[in-house]
Amino acid sequence: xxxxxxxxxxxxxxxxxxxxxxxxxxxxxxxxxxxxxxxxxxxxxxxxxxxxxxxxxxxxxxxxxxxxxxxxxxxxxxxxxxxxxxxxxxxxxxxxxxxxxxxxxxxxxxxxxxx
Amino acid sequence: xxxxxxxxxxxxxxxxxxxxxxxxxxxxxxxxxxxxxxxxxxxxxxxxxxxxxxxxxxxxxxxxxxxxxxxxxxxxxxxxxxxxxxxxxxxxxxxxxxxxxxxxxxxxxxxxxxx
Numbered sequence: 001x002x003x004x005x006x007x008x009x010x011x012x013x014x015x016x017x018x019x020x021x022x023x024x025x026x027x028x029x030x031x032x033x034x035x036x037x038x039x040x041x042x043x044x045x046x047x048x049x050x051x052x053x054x055x056x057x058x059x060x061x062x063x064x065x066x067x068x069x070x071x072x073x074x075x076x077x078x079x080x081x082x083x084x085x086x087x088x089x090x091x092x093x094x095x096x097x098x099x100x101x102x103x104x105x106x107x108x109x110x111x112x113x114x115x
Numbered sequence: 116x117x118x119x120x121x122x123x124x125x126x127x128x129x130x131x132x133x134x135x136x137x138x139x140x141x142x143x144x145x146x147x148x149x150x151x152x153x154x155x156x157x158x159x160x161x162x163x164x165x166x167x168x169x170x171x172x173x174x175x176x177x178x179x180x181x182x183x184x185x186x187x188x189x190x191x192x193x194x195x196x197x198x199x200x201x202x203x204x205x206x207x208x209x210x211x212x213x214x215x216x217x218x219x220x221x222x223x224x225x226x227x228x229x230x
Contacts, residue, residue, distance in 0.1 A: 031215075031216050033216045033217065033218070035218075042220060042222050042223065043203065043205075043218075043220040043223075045217045045218065045219070048215055048216030048217060049216075050215065050216065055215040055216060056215045056216055056217050058217070090157060090158065092158075092218075094216070099215075100209055100215075101207065101209060101215065101216045103148065103160060103163050104148070104160075104218060105160065106150075106157045106158040106159075106160075107157060108156070108157045109157050
């Protein structure tokens with residue numbers, strides 16, 4: 001069974017640019033969550049999508065956005081990149097049972113470097 | 116707001132020794148997860164704890180959950196070098212009807228096992 005796939009694995013962007021990251025969940029998983037990991041702030045929740053709807057959002061500026069497609073694949077977009085956006089971006093997929101998420105499985109992550 | 120605190124944050128152990136990592140959280144929850152992360156890699160799921168008194172064991176690692184004390188422990192028995200990694204606990208409070216798909220992570224415990 002294929003795991004969670006994130007593309008690309010590495011990205012280097014310039015300040016002010018925008019970037020789109022992609023996440024394909026495990027087959028059958030309809031929930032996708034996104035996290036940002038930095039040495040200073042640790043792992044922080046960005047947002048979660050289920051059945052193409054954003055159900056939850058973390059405390060990030062509006063420059064961070066996402067969407068989910070009908071096949072459950074998800075993208076996140078960061079506009080007007082800042083140096084502080086350099087991080088490992090992880091997505092996780094899970095089943096939803098009775099409205100609640102089960103165990104989250106993480107992808108390999110996208111390492112974003114903003115220069 | 117949910118707070119999740121791990122201690123210690125750094126743990127240097129000799130092979131063959133035992134030790135425990137603690138995870139305290141501030142809001143009622145009976146859904147807690149332990150993950151392992153190797154340098155530059157993603158998060159690997161170790162344990163899923165879904166009820167008070169839950170105990171799970173895998174090899175040299177054993178995790179437990181006390182929801183009344185809002186405490187989970189990860190016990191390491193007879194450590195070996197291969198266990199060197201960063202360990203995270205993560206709490207899910209979505210059963211309260213909010214925070215869907217959101218895991219709140221502890222800071223992580225960097226474990227180094229020396230010969």
